Amino acid sequence: MNEHVRALATLIAMSVPSVAIVGGTGKLGAALARRWAQAGYKVVIGSRDGARAKEVAEALGRELGRHIDHDLNRPAAERGEIVVVTVPYAAQGETLAEIRAAVLGKIVVDTTVPLVPPKVMRVQLPPEGAAAVRAQRLLGDAVTVVSAFHNVAADKLATDDVIDCDVLIFSDEPAARSRVVELVRAAGLRAIEGGVLANSAAAEALTSVLIFINKKYRVDGAGVRITGGLTEPDDE
């Protein structure tokens, strides 16, 4: 019986992909690592700083009573079946260049919001139209970029609270969007597909609007919900 349980556990472990989080020691990355580890995913936290990756992975592991792996960004990206990039906009180009060869043929979930300090309340989309489109150009056609998690407040995500915010998911590949829908749900959030990668501009721009709203209306976690009675989508 114990063997059957072990075999079943192995099968389940095989059915959930391993997720590498590049820039995983930041607020958003660590919060996602925590939620995915809780959901039973194999998580590797990547960082430019190996000692910091170890520190964050071990702290989360102790908190959750689970093992969370860690590595430098590039080897972490090599180990992930799905690679999630959670770095600031200013580090996007350099980070994607670093992991490029490690993510060929994979799904890369880019979470970059093109905030340009100090004017973070002003929408300043990049010349490519969206940071996600920029990511796709930098990584090339052998990588499938999906963008998501633009509007969720990282400090709320770092708790077990139910988050009153949808996650909009964009990609030129519908099948890749569907895989990321599962990943978003595993993090306890409602996932809504928003179309092609160029449409990521909407969610990326919305973040500056939400930062403005937080200040104007004196709240600390404005988010966004799509209304209209959406239920499960049919396959495209």
Next chain:
Amino acid sequence: MNEHVRALATLIAMSVPSVAIVGGTGKLGAALARRWAQAGYKVVIGSRDGARAKEVAEALGRELGRHIDHDLNRPAAERGEIVVVTVPYAAQGETLAEIRAAVLGKIVVDTTVPLVPPKVMRVQLPPEGAAAVRAQRLLGDAVTVVSAFHNVAADKLATDDVIDCDVLIFSDEPAARSRVVELVRAAGLRAIEGGVLANSAAAEALTSVLIFINKKYRVDGAGVRITGGLTEPDDE
């Protein structure tokens, strides 16, 4: 007594601004005209086509038992204290050029969403970054552009239904945003200020995302709500 009632009615009429709706025979314009007329505003429906303006104004007037005025776009714009422009993106440039001299010193509420048929489910923001920024450049600094109403389904707005969608309001002039907040509330909608005019990109882009969602999830009026427990804002 009757005279006092009349005097009071006159005072109330003086306290609400007259609103001209340029392109007011379209779905969005007519729906807004209907709601503002119901709220007691003096409404002028403008159109390129005088006969069509008359037809729509009279039909709405009959339905509501109220007088709704009509005119060609430019004289309508001259008569409005606040001028709302509800024309398709392709007609934005020509329409604004036509009313430019009539709106000097006024607030112009631009509702333009830069949809580029046939790919209306793909975000295609203009080179200026947002249709609202384009409007401000076309109208010049003597006009205060405020953008709003990008995400509300016109066919729902044309009914008395409560609409499950917020209206995001953008302008570089906070005082102008506040005036449009009142206008949005008068139309029965929740108004949320979203910051500077450049931020209009977020709401404009979101419309293509909502059109995608309507198709993907087979709903007919996806909308957007800002979450986070917003209450009345303090003045800036």
